[in-house]
Amino acid sequence: MLSEIPLVTLLFGIVAAGNSVESRSDTLTDRIENEHAIKIEIDAAVRKYTEPLLQELEKLNEDTRKETAVLRQDLDTLKQENALLNERFHTTKAENEKRQHHLLSVVEYIGMNQKDTIKSRKKRQPIEAVAFHAYQNSDKCIHDLQTFVYDNVLINDGNGYSANDGIFDAPVTGVYVFTWSVADFHDWYAAELVVNGMSRGATIADNDSQDIAVGTAVVVVHVQAGSHVFVRRSGGGGCNVLNKPGSATNSFSGWLLYITEP
Incomplete structure (x- = not known):
């Protein structure tokens, strides 16, 4: 049956088919280029709006890191001060207990001396005139x-x-x-x-x-x-x-x- 088709008709069909394919190829390329351009614009827009946010976020992170460092330093200082206070407290408690014990000893000693003094005075006191x-x-x-x-x-x-x-x-x-x-x-x-x-x-x-x-x-x-x-x-x-x-x-x-x- 192919031999029955005129040659000219065949040539025209081939040329038409080729033109159609070429036209479709150009359209696909344009679409790809358009989409690529749109993507570029979108990326640019995203970068335009996100870069300041990222910079601000980075700044916030940096400030947070600095504040955290300061807080850690303050916490370390508080821990050191607390340790010193605990040490002073225990030292003061021990000193107070020692002083209290010494004071009790002094009071007991004074009490004994007072009793001895009273007894001695009674022994030495002059006879009352009766x-x-x-x-x-x-x-x-x-x-x-x-x-x-x-x-x-x-x-x-x-x-x-x-x-x-x-x-x-x-x-x-x-x-x-x-x-x-x-x-x-x-x-x-x-x-x-x-x-x-x-x-x-x-x-x-x-x-x-x-x-x-x-x-x-x-x-x-x-x-x-x-x-x-x-x-x-x-x-x-x-x-x-x-x-x-x-x-x-x-x-x-x-x-x-x-x-x-x-």
């Missing part, structure tokens, strides 16, 4: 267990003796000396010294003749401060006691020998 002497002014009738009231007071240093009731109240603790006398005529009469309700000594005046009898006793006794000391009748043939100033009297005396620990 002394009294009193007697009865006239004859009196004193019954058994009745207290003698010596109303005439000659001396009362320390104000321990009371002429109202005949009782001596010890102002300080210590060793005291007490002496008392009882006078009677033609009879017998006994009197005892009482310290806080306990009898600490007694004396008796006894005479069957017409003479005056006098009994005297001396007692050395330890007495607590505030103790009551007095003389009372402990027995006798009659109630009358003799008081003759210048010859025989009922008297009561006492004085502090030395102070002792309470």
Whole structure:
């Protein structure tokens, strides 16, 4: 069948086909070039807008790196300062504990010295002036267990003796000396010294003749401060006691020998 087609027709077909292909090739090339140009424009536009952003971002990153470096440096400084503070705290705590222990030792030492000083002062302190002497002014009738009231007071240093009731109240603790006398005529009469309700000594005046009898006793006794000391009748043939100033009297005396620990 190919041989039946005229040659001219064939040539025209070939030429037409070639022109068509060439036309299509030119169109594809133009499209490629256009797309390439568009891509170039797009890339240029992207670079135009993104480069400042990238520069700004890089600047921000650089600032962030600098700030981070400063923060790290500050953090290192804070760590060092914290370490120094911890060291100072522990050092101060140890020093305070040491000082507290030393202070407690000093306080204990001072306390012991104060006790020793007080004891030493008590031992060295002069004897406090405590002394009294009193007697009865006239004859009196004193019954058994009745207290003698010596109303005439000659001396009362320390104000321990009371002429109202005949009782001596010890102002300080210590060793005291007490002496008392009882006078009677033609009879017998006994009197005892009482310290806080306990009898600490007694004396008796006894005479069957017409003479005056006098009994005297001396007692050395330890007495607590505030103790009551007095003389009372402990027995006798009659109630009358003799008081003759210048010859025989009922008297009561006492004085502090030395102070002792309470």
